[in-house]
Amino acid sequence: MKAGDTDVSELTILIADSNDNSRRRLKELLKHSGYLVEAEAANGADLLRKARTIYPDLIIIDSSLKGGSVPEIAGIIEADEISSVLLLVQEPRYRFPDSIAQIQKPYSDETLLTVIEVLFLYKNRLSDAKQEIHILKDRLQARKDIEKAKGILMKQFGIDEAEAYRMMQTESMKRSIPMKEIAQTILAADKH
Incomplete structure (x- = not known):
């Protein structure tokens, strides 16, 4: 069942x-x-x-x-x-x-069992939707962090946006870590 x-x-x-x-x-x-x-x-x-x-x-x-x-x-x-x-x-x-x-x-027993099955069906769908929302929020935050980090690099090194992005991308590949982690490191360093 x-x-x-x-x-x-x-x-x-x-x-x-x-x-x-x-x-x-x-x-x-x-x-x-x-x-x-x-x-x-x-x-x-x-x-x-x-x-x-x-x-x-x-x-x-x-x-x-x-x-x-x-x-x-x-x-x-x-x-x-x-x-x-x-x-x-x-x-x-x-x-x-x-x-x-x-x-x-x-x-009736059949009605109750049908309602329970529908509740579980919608609970699963809601759970999937919440998970997707969480993933999308994380992606959006990563993009915001990358944009802020690019701005910091542009200001610090006097470079354009494309060069700041390439600098972060190179560091990401060199360290084998995601761009969002590079961005978070830049943001954390800028706070100090």
């Missing part, structure tokens, strides 16, 4: 529900579908403690969970990037943020 590009048996889930029977039924459904239910919580404090210990891939929270405000707990989990959250809601007693995935009770 797959959820996105990840084997579901590698995905960890924490179930939070104050009702023992509901929690047990959900656990059996998930295990039967190949998911790893790594922990269970019967109240809000237990949920937060376990979530911060195991950092599961998904936390499924019943909206009637005792021991704290479910919207606040779900908000903390998502804001601190501990895990993705799926709320199982009855008649909404609270106003849950739209950013938190929700499924209305009663639901």
